[in-house]
Amino acid sequence: MRIGAIEAGGTKFVCGIGDENGTIVDRVSFPTEMPETTIANVIAYFRDKEVEAIGVGSFGPIDLDPASPTYGHVTTTPKPGWSGYPLLGTLKEAFDVPFGWDTDVNAAAFGEATWGAARGLDSCVYYTIGTGIGVGVYAEGKMVHGLVHPEGGHVLTRRHPDDRFEGFCPYHGDCLEGMAAGPALEKRWNMKGKDIPADHPAWAIEAFYIGQAVAGTILLLSPKKSFWAAASCINGSCCR
């Protein structure tokens, strides 16, 4: 079975082709421009690929409620042109195949549960730490969506006693994302995460916040695995 995959990111779109055994046979990447341009690239890529199904993991917030009139839309993103864009619907008009549709971090968590670090387990929690912080929860064999979708990057943590940074989250100031996402490192230390040396005190503070959030999640959900992926703005590794 040929399966199409779309990682719809705020910086780039990654599209690929794989099969039900996890073999990936092709992969491309486009920068994320205005939606019409970007989705035209996606449609052109899949046009001759004869995929039988497509899964989409999207940046958000997005509407995941099948009963909602705006199901499949990107909702209130500040990203120019994307707020209210019917991402899933536009793809469905182009390809008459079954679609999977979830947040980028839920797709990553589900990927780890299916093929990766949580393979064979019925629960895991996945943190992605980059420009923002996202949390994907997989519990009792299902992705957790709930009323809207989780925004676990915005939980409050205790402040590190040596940390005077006020936080950069426009909504909460010093929530987890405000204190530990990539821009927090950059604003606090006046250098990008990838340029901060490994022995710099920045990392003890960063670990303090991430550790507290992960511990709280483990207490609340008792997942069989918890892990996190850091994007290049944090530790210099390649975005997953």
Add this chain to the structure above:
Amino acid sequence: MRIGAIEAGGTKFVCGIGDENGTIVDRVSFPTEMPETTIANVIAYFRDKEVEAIGVGSFGPIDLDPASPTYGHVTTTPKPGWSGYPLLGTLKEAFDVPFGWDTDVNAAAFGEATWGAARGLDSCVYYTIGTGIGVGVYAEGKMVHGLVHPEGGHVLTRRHPDDRFEGFCPYHGDCLEGMAAGPALEKRWNMKGKDIPADHPAWAIEAFYIGQAVAGTILLLSPKKSFWAAASCINGSCCR
């Protein structure tokens, strides 16, 4: 269908008979003594009741993993006589019917989802605040158990700026339970929760901690309902 129900609490056991429509036809209560005495009372109660199934919501920690050799046991409770007691197995030896088995707070959350405040919804979160604090998570139509079972009462919250109480949790000091369960009120103000007047500053501090924990849970799980029940040691209402 006649269904038996057991709420196995640290202070009392409540046993009852109901049916699949939610009608409760009988209910009794025993104090929780040593396990042999208590369970003998439970078995005597159900002996002539001709129930076709029994559900048990138990104080904990308990072993919920069917693959574990100690499945159905109370595990590491400080309660005299109960640590390691095979609660479910003892009941199963007495009654050859199907059993449901979960934590007390999960049973309460499942009850609210089935018959109560979250009826018809596929997610809710239930806090019980008494001698300790427990959290039951129901997500995507399933109770969340995970690796062991959640202990969401022990998450860290930020301290209230006017609160100098050190917390009473023997494991964490000033975690949520250590700051907001019944004994925290009593130790902080030298009176029991039920005796603290409604206009006392204790309640603003109590709300500060509970609100913070509930907000964090909503961010992480986006449940369709969140609610909490306070036992008599907090607000003078009857234990549910």
